[in-house]
Amino acid sequence: MSTASLPHAFQALLKRDLTLAVRHRAEIANTLLFFVLVTALFPLGIGPDPAVLKTVGPGIIWVAALLAALLSLDAVFRSDFEDGTLEQIMMSPHPLSVLMLAKVLAHWLITGLPLLVVAPLLGMFLGLPGIEIKTLMITLALGTPVLSMIGAIGVALTVGLRRGGMILSLLVLPLYIPVLIFSASAVNAAGAGLSISGHLSLLTALLMLSISLSPVATASALRISLN
Amino acid sequence: MNFSEFFNMGGYAFYVWTSYGIALIVLVANLLSPIYLKRKLMTDLASKARRARQQS
Amino acid sequence: MFTFFHKMASPKYFYGIAGKLIPWLGAACLITTLAGLYLGLVVAPTDYQQGDSYRIIYVHVPSAWMSLFIYMVMAIAGAIGLIWHIKLAEIISISSASIGASFTFIALVTGSIWGKPMWGTWWVWDARLTSELILLFLYLGVIALYNAVEDKRTAARATSILAIVGVVNIPIIHYSVEWWNTLHQGPTVTKFDAPSIDTSMLIPLLIMAVAFKLYYAVVLLMRARCEVLARERNTQWVKKLAGTA
Numbered sequence: 269m270s271t272a273s274l275p276h277a278f279q280a281l282l283k284r285d286l287t288l289a290v291r292h293r294a295e296i297a298n299t300l301l302f303f304v305l306v307t308a309l310f311p312l313g314i315g316p317d318p319a320v321l322k323t324v325g326p327g328i329i330w331v332a333a334l335l336a337a338l339l340s341l342d343a344v345f346r347s348d349f350e351d352g353t354l355e356q357i358m359m360s361p362h363p364l365s366v367l368m369l370a371k372v373l374a375h376w377l378i379t380g381l382p383l384l385v386v387a388p389l390l391g392m393f394l395g396l397p398g399i400e401i402k403t404l405m406i407t408l409a410l411g412t413p414v415l416s417m418i419g420a421i422g423v424a425l426t427v428g429l430r431r432g433g434m435i436l437s438l439l440v441l442p443l444y445i446p447v448l449i450f451s452a453s454a455v456n457a458a459g460a461g462l463s464i465s466g467h468l469s470l471l472t473a474l475l476m477l478s479i480s481l482s483p484v485a486t487a488s489a490l491r492i493s494l495n
Numbered sequence: 496m497n498f499s500e501f502f503n504m505g506g507y508a509f510y511v512w513t514s515y516g517i518a519l520i521v522l523v524a525n526l527l528s529p530i531y532l533k534r535k536l537m538t539d540l541a542s543k544a545r546r547a548r549q550q551s
Numbered sequence: 552m553f554t555f556f557h558k559m560a561s562p563k564y565f566y567g568i569a570g571k572l573i574p575w576l577g578a579a580c581l582i583t584t585l586a587g588l589y590l591g592l593v594v595a596p597t598d599y600q601q602g603d604s605y606r607i608i609y610v611h612v613p614s615a616w617m618s619l620f621i622y623m624v625m626a627i628a629g630a631i632g633l634i635w636h637i638k639l640a641e642i643i644s645i646s647s648a649s650i651g652a653s654f655t656f657i658a659l660v661t662g663s664i665w666g667k668p669m670w671g672t673w674w675v676w677d678a679r680l681t682s683e684l685i686l687l688f689l690y691l692g693v694i695a696l697y698n699a700v701e702d703k704r705t706a707a708r709a710t711s712i713l714a715i716v717g718v719v720n721i722p723i724i725h726y727s728v729e730w731w732n733t734l735h736q737g738p739t740v741t742k743f744d745a746p747s748i749d750t751s752m753l754i755p756l757l758i759m760a761v762a763f764k765l766y767y768a769v770v771l772l773m774r775a776r777c778e779v780l781a782r783e784r785n786t787q788w789v790k791k792l793a794g795t796a
């Protein structure tokens with residue numbers, strides 16, 4: 269029996285996770301519904317004044333995206349941990365960090381990408397102008413992968429714990445703050461007619477940093493949690 | 496400068512002394528905590544060993 | 552020299568050395584603290600803008616410095632423990648966590664109290680205060696994770712990873728929060744950013760910074776000794792110490 273090459277292993281893991289996700293389509297829907305619901309809660313809490321909603325809108329949608337990402341993180345390793353597949357993956361001859369990248373990519377395609385699709389709808393709910401909605405989608409495209417990658421580190425640290433979900437939020441949310449700041453202010457800046465190239469460069473830098481560093485951290489964290 | 500002037504801190508007495516007070520409380524608590532921990536650890540070890548000797 | 556480091560890695564040797572050092576460090580800490588407080592509260596002149604309330608600086612700023620310094624130590628010690636499997640490094644890392652969190656708390660509270668007479672409110676979303684708040688959450692995360700994992704060796708390794716991830720993020724968070732703050736607050740210069748500070752006011756500040764470092768050393772060694780006892784409880788030398796060998 270020949271061992272598969274690294275690209276093949278990556279692809280196989282990616283395909284497997286996506287196939288499993290498609291079979292449990294309800295999971296995807298849950299994250300989306302949560303995103304929409306949380307966003308819809310804010311006008312109910314703050315009041316329907318369009319001017320206020322337009323000002324706080326980008327921040328609200330981004331916070332809702334953060335929370336939706338946080339809630340969806342448990343699914344990254346949960347089922348594999350419970351049926352022992354995770355340990356199998358860890359015993360593979362391929363570098364674990366690359367396999368982690370495959371898992372996180374699958375997770376983002378399942379939970380992050382749909383947020384992008386739904387964002388224009390939420391922008392409309394909060395009365396955001398077109399330019400802001402466009403910027404919102406760009407920031408979500410750049411930011412949600414970072415959320416998945418940083419979040420994966422947190423899940424890897426807490427996967428073996430009984431009440432890991434509670435601690436996960438505490439661990440991961442402070443690390444999400446830079447993404448939130450740069451994205452929300454990019455949308456606000458676009459709305460005010462200012463240039464957003466600086467914001468987008470910073471977001472891209474964060475993306476590059478997480479792609480290169482977080483799989484390694486996730487792999488180490490996983491090895492420690494499941495020793 | 497006499498003591499009451501010093502204590503008054505130019506009218507800001509509440510702010511200055513509350514700050515220093517809270518800092519003092521937290522720092523003293525941090526100092527006492529390992530002392531208490533060590534004592535508790537030692538008595539725990541001693542009582543566990545005593546129980547082990549009683550059983551054997 | 553090498554044998555010194557080799558011996559230091561032994562918990563038993565560390566326990567002994569630390570025990571001898573603590574009284575000396577404690578005495579030095581007490582002296583510098585009293586000197587700093589005297590110079591800061593009595594000798595330093597009153598600020599013409601802020602009156603005597605600026606004296607809060609002598610606990611606020613050193614605490615903020617310590618909160619960052621300790622996080623660095625926690626992360627570096629954690630990394631050393633992780634990479635070279637040195638138990639003592641792990642112990643130093645986790646023993647630092649609650650001390651660092653305490654200093655962060657002090658910095659936040661004193662900063663907030665200082666803000667009231669200056670800005671009229673108990674809290675402002677000033678860049679420094681907001682960064683300290685996030686730092687507090689990072690510390691609490693480390694402490695929570697350590698308490699949640701049963702096996703303390705695993706716990707120490709997990710928190711080391713978390714601390715390393717945190718340390719990489721701290722400059723990013725600092726920068727982003729400062730940037731966020733200037734976006735929304737305009738050109739008002741925060742009182743914490745004293746552009747130039749008079750020497751007579753600076754000296755007590757530096758002395759307090761040294762005093763706080765000595766304090767950290769004392770409490771760190773005390774906590775580390777407790778942690779060593781807990782981990783080595785089944786060894787002969789600990790049993791002898793507890794009088795139960």
